[in-house]
Amino acid sequence: MAGGNAIRGSRVGAGPMGEAERGEAAPRVVVSYWCSNGHETRPSFAEEPGLSVPEQWDCPRCGFPAGQDQQNPPAPPRVEPYKTHLAYVKERRSDEEGAVILDEALESLRSRGLIT
Template sequence: MIHPASGFRGTRAGVTEGTGSSFESVDHGKALPRIHISYWCAKGHETRPVFIKLPEDQIPPVWDCRRCGAPASRDGQAAAAADAMDDGYKTHLEYVKERRSGQDAEDVLAGALEKLRARGVLPDELLRDT
């Protein structure tokens, strides 16, 4: 049971006004300055996240578009160039080709064909010279 004189009753995280706490400092309760930064993706969508006012070199140059998920940049040109280079999607075959060489693929295929022939699924003369 909560005691009626509990200090947590009727408060929530971030509330600073009227708490009367003893840990208040000079800046306690004042909002930090914030800025809106515009980012554009290759499709022309604008995303405007809010940042605490930081030095220019600490603001990220690329941000994900909120509408399509593509990379967005502050000028829109870099995002278009990045989107043209990589569409971000790879097929299963592309991932397999990254892990295995052409010779590995031939060995796997030959082994699979031998197993099928041993089970009697493939006739011996079919695809023998591969």
């Protein structure tokens, strides 16, 4: 239907969904959070008794944690460098233990005739 004036994804009688169909909006409270990069985030929360506002919120711009105190935001998390499989193995075993395991594996391969 080229050039038609039908609205795709709609049905006859569909109108904008307004407050009358959804019900009344809950009262909201807006809280400001600041990260260590100085970004401000202002999420809103339902204002209901018994519900508490979180102390920290993740900054949507940089991903660092953000707090409600602009002068003293939470410190960014310490990023551990990438470790190889060998680095994890070396944490668990000493060089002497590794040499013993290697000798056992080589002897097993030699006994099966896979290496000389």
